[in-house]
Amino acid sequence: MTLPISDQSLSLSSIAEINTLSGENVKVCMQCATCTGMCPMAQEMDFSPRKVMHFAQFGLIDKLLEINTFWKCASCHACSVKCPRGIDIAKVMEALRQQTLRKSKNHIEPSQMAKETITELPQIALVAGFRKFTS
Template sequence: MIIKLTRESVQSDFVKKVEEISGQNLLACYQCGKCSAGCPAVAEMDILPSQIIRLVQLGLEDKIKNFKTMWLCAACNTCAVRCPRGVDLAKIMEAVRQIVLRKNKNYVEPSQLPQELLEELPPIAIISNFRKFTA
C-alpha cells in the first residue's frame, strides 16, 4: 500500500472528529500490537485493529473506508483491556463507523438480508448491525 502523508491529512477534520466522538487520545497509541494479538475477530478482518488506529492517526480517511475491519469489530473491549496505553480502540472503531454512516454509506443493510439468513444469524450479529445504524 502506497501512503502519501501530508500535514493536512495528519491534522485533518477527520482526525479531530474521531478524537471528539471516541473521546480517545489517538497519539497515545505506540503500535505495540497487543490489541490485535488479543482480538477474537481478527481472523475475519482484512487489516489489524492496530492498523486501523494507525490509519486514523495519519488521517487516511479514504483508505480506511475500503476495509471491513471496523464493521467486524464486535465491541468486545478485549483490546481496551489489553492496551498498555489505555486506548479504547472499540470506541475509535465506533467513531469511524459513525463518520461513514453519517455520509449515508452503509456497509450492511439489515433490511436487505434474506429471511433464511435472519433465521440463522446469532441475534447479537443482527443487533450489532442495527446499533451501527444509529448515526
C-alpha cells in the same frame, strides 16, 4: 495486504474528528500491537487493530473507510483493557463506523437480506446488527 498510501495525505481534521467521536486520543498509540494480539476477530480483518490505529494517527480517512476492520470489530473490549496507553480502541472502532453511518450510508441493507436469513437469525441478533450496521 499492501498499503497504497502514496496518494493519501495527513489529515489533521480527520484525526480531530476521530478523536472527538471516540473521546480518545489516537496520537498516544505507541504501535505495540497488544490490541492485535488480543483481538478475536483479527483473522477476519483486512488490517489489524494496530494498523487501523496507525492509519487513524495520520488521519487517513479515505483508506480507513475502504477497509472492513471496524465492521468486523465485535466491540468485545479485549483490546481496550490491555492497551498500555489506556486507549479504548473499541471506541475508536465505533467512531469509524459512525463516520460512515452519519453520512446515511448503511453497511447492510435490511431490505436486501434473504428471507431465510431473517427467519433463521434470533431477533436479538437482528436488532443488534441493525443498530451497529445501519444509520
